[in-house]
Amino acid sequence: MKKIEVGLLGLGTVGSGVLQMIRNNEDKVANVTGSTLEVKKVLVKHPERHQDVQQTVKLTTEINDIVNDPDLQIVVELIGGIHPAKEYIETALRNHKNVVTANKDLIATYGPELVKLAHDNHCDLMYEASVAGGIPILRTITNSFSADKITEVKGIVNGTTNYILTQMGQRGWSYEQALTEAQKLGFAEADPTNDVTGKDAAYKMIILSQFAFGTQLGLNDFAVTGIDNLSAFDVHQASQFGYVIKLVGIARVIEDGVFVEVAPTLVPNDHPLATINNEYNAVMVTGQAVGDTLFYGPGAGGLPTANSVLSDITSVTKNLVLKTNGNFFNNYQRRYIPAPADEVIYPYFLSITMPDVPGQMLKLTQIMTDIDASFSQITQTEADGMAHVVIITHGMNENQLQEFKNRVKDDSTIKLGAAYKVLK
């Protein structure tokens, strides 16, 4: 039986998981791919910290030991971050090594460039683990929707924020309380910025959009709102209306364009995304023919992510056996056209504070009338002489929303605390 030798860059949680899974499932991999896999070398910063594996695998601190080793056919990049991961992958590809990576920042930012380099060198470049940890979503979109027109991909693609939001919703905690607890339990990092500002989810939506629509977006092409300004009051008000607030990434075909956004969003309690809790992720793919489908699983974690890395490694291995490496992971290509703002229509949850005096509500309803928008649900509560008005509107387009924000800004008495989209 043919032996495929693998070089690993990085030996953190995911790297250790990959090493462990290759060993534990040797027979099944052999059964399925017709080859055996062996991790020959691992790039680490501190070899002395990995005494436990030193007997079975060669540890090295020198990247050239791996990318220049002619025996290695697959290089797995798990060090994360953009530099030097990008340069390592480039060298590996130029040396005709197939590459598997879990690096979403890198793929979202330099994906097309690296994909081209892989193709030019007749090598595979796969990155299933870069989106939604253990959910095999990229390969599924590529293989199982290839003849359908996908009209929307939306979902909960960040486990840290979903954990925080679940705790806020279920325990009535503030954002700060929930974040502290999440950090204590290891669901949030010491510096949670990339997660809580929505940047991590945005990277994933860039990759998902590429797979679903063939478009290549940049971080500046769409609006990203995190959960770091979400108030416990709004979470409570939403629940009174029958909704949970989730950080939802939406990528949706509207007219000839694509609308993409990451933002706190109200999800009705009976919607499949409403029951996705804690660190779990879910991606809903809607196809013109197939309708709604949903893929659910752990969004992060060493072994679930390692499993996605291994699905890439075994795909590369099958290609090595068949000598079919160098084809695109996903080769659907289409130009990105932003959706027209007046066709992006959603109901909104508006959270407003204003003095509790006669005439205020009239002002608010006047603005809504002027912009041709209307209320679906409204409640008013009072505290400290201020009125808290929470509204769910009927469908409004992006221009109407902007106009509403401008009008409220012009009025010194009305303060708009939040404006979140509402899913149906």
Add this chain to the structure above:
Amino acid sequence: MKKIEVGLLGLGTVGSGVLQMIRNNEDKVANVTGSTLEVKKVLVKHPERHQDVQQTVKLTTEINDIVNDPDLQIVVELIGGIHPAKEYIETALRNHKNVVTANKDLIATYGPELVKLAHDNHCDLMYEASVAGGIPILRTITNSFSADKITEVKGIVNGTTNYILTQMGQRGWSYEQALTEAQKLGFAEADPTNDVTGKDAAYKMIILSQFAFGTQLGLNDFAVTGIDNLSAFDVHQASQFGYVIKLVGIARVIEDGVFVEVAPTLVPNDHPLATINNEYNAVMVTGQAVGDTLFYGPGAGGLPTANSVLSDITSVTKNLVLKTNGNFFNNYQRRYIPAPADEVIYPYFLSITMPDVPGQMLKLTQIMTDIDASFSQITQTEADGMAHVVIITHGMNENQLQEFKNRVKDDSTIKLGAAYKVLK
């Protein structure tokens, strides 16, 4: 660009959907596969009934027109049933045509034989649409869990029964009422036997087990219980305990064996499978590394099923371009060993009727004590001098359950109406 010509057997709901999707998504298919697809000939019984497509495709009533046409590279079988579908597929494969089918009865029964024939003739044989209509579950198991050890596959894989059970649960209807309504709305066939007895779900579990565990089961290897004896009373009692009753197919690794069953099963309200309603299907795949994942989508219907057929057709097309046809759709093989009965442990829902007289409950508790089983929840209601006792037990193994059934049978006063497994 290379043109791939396709022959279609059957032009019912799914066949028409396939024809329509190939035409509507011509550009995307070309973009993804690098080839154009053209349906050249369709086998139909009554050409006069398909005037609408006669202008664009050749209709024929003669199978040899298709299987002997040297230009056709893919034959898509959508006539259903075992004969003559089996013979048509065999001839097509012997004539070196790649075959795509949605025929679960055929694949569950003669899968290994047909798979071997395809392999011997260097042809593809794919059947994604044979399980769970629009959910791309087979390809996902093959591609995305190839290095993980799957420990369980369970789910709701029959849309007709799930529609009936949803209506019974939500409206308090009897089985007969719900079935009649389902037939009226087209969710159940005039003769619903295969669906309501669990046979259809059993076929799907055979195919899922093969993909998950590499085992080849027959219909006689495991217990199949339908919903045709389910009472509205038990559905109501289950809901009082916080459960919904679903027809669940389970295939689970226990010790060195595999336990497989299709039966009405109690699912807790907060379990992901509890919210799968009406004609929707969902399959939960649990891997040792990845943990719980769930795949949800329409379980039947012309276009969703056509989408799965097309994912096969485009996979075959990619293989034609790469000249890599003839590899197994799934080549994981392992001998089937039934799980030991005393290790198959579940809590049970027991629905019992007995005379409402002193000493009866003592008899029942004595039996439970004798077989070393215990109650977790119990309620007793009364009607017409009879006591209805509903119990949820702690975990019991299959031998204990059998012993309980035997003891109850020996006692002429205690009638066991139902014994359903309870999921956690």
